[in-house]
């Protein structure tokens with residue numbers, strides 16, 4: 001058995017979370033429920049990120065219980081018993097004895113969880129849990145038991161990554177960078193979106209990794225659909241393809257987007273938009289300085305895009321009208337740029353690809369400052385869907401969708417791009433695309 005982190009790191013995390021809870025608390029951290037795909041076939045299981053964070057339990061059943069009713073925090077990991085009949089079908093289980101090497105004080109059988117919870121729950125105790133992870137906890141806690149959300153106590157801690165976590169994230173970013181580069185090398189006109197998907201995800205698998213979210217591979221107009229997922233169209237010569245894909249290492253995600261011409265040559269209009277998105281992305285990365293407000297990277301990106309769209313005569317208005325700042329809401333823009341750049345500039349990255357800790361667009365909790373150890377994405381884009389009939393679409397750019405996304409670690413010295421090995425300069429991309437076809 002080897003866990004991604006040493007015992008001390010897990011114990012430090014537990015200590016920093018539990019020490020913030022009131023006296024007489026019970027914390028219940030379940031893993032995710034198994035979800036049925038079809039009859040007796042389940043979706044691939046992924047453990048709950050809070051469970052992974054606090055004790056590294058990856059198997060598909062298990063509950064971590066922590067209580068300080070004795071005056072001191074004691075943790076117990078409840079796991080399924082060994083069961084030969086089930087193990088013959090599903091694989092060897094760790095079991096209660098095996099689980100003793102996990103970073104907890106005690107282990108016990110999942111069969112005993114219900115009675116333990118009933119024993120512990122009383123009027124004096126406050127119960128904290130992770131909402132929506134597991135329906136079994138809802139069944140065990142009687143409906144009169146008031147539950148409080150444990151997540152806010154963990155989320156701000158998960159936001160800042162340790163050196164070991166950063167190492168896994170660097171690995172995930174490097175694998176995803178190579179996957180994108182490989183797909184560029186093997187791109188050719190007439191290729192199916194699914195073929196690019198298989199190059200990218202095949203690289204994840206062969207690197208002992210797996211996707212951290214379903215890959216988006218959109219050619220031409222499909223790139224203008226933000227969460228496009230069909231990946232079933234042929235990409236014509238002259239079209240761009242947008243690939244948004246990332247993988248996981250020890251549970252930690254990467255998330256990279258690149259856009260390239262499948263024939264290896266940007267057209268002049270594609271070049272103009274690509275250069276603008278790239279300029280905005282670099283400005284966003286530069287804003288990832290420790291001590292800077294979270295919203296400053298979105299500000300930097302939006303100003304660059306607004307200026308660029310005015311220069312390209314896509315917008316015919318003042319800079320302030322293009323931006324449409326909302327009074328009293330820093331980092332919120334509702335001007336004409338939103339017709340072409342309609343998402344946020346980035347999100348935290350970690351055990352979840354859209355990691356916890358706030359900051360997502362529309363999230364009321366966006367007023368914090370960047371700190372060393374935070375990892376976030378910077379991913380501006382411009383989308384000129386030729387299918388849009390709600391806005392005036394500039395003919396020259398119709399059918400172009402471009403996003404460029406990197407994974408950025410905030411350090412004392414400024415931004416460090418974990419995905420820097422993934423090609424993104426225009427010349428570099430033109431040189432690489434299609435060069436691997438005859439390998």
Ligand SMILES: [Mn+2]
Nearest residue numbers: 255377379405
């Ligand atoms: Mn992203």
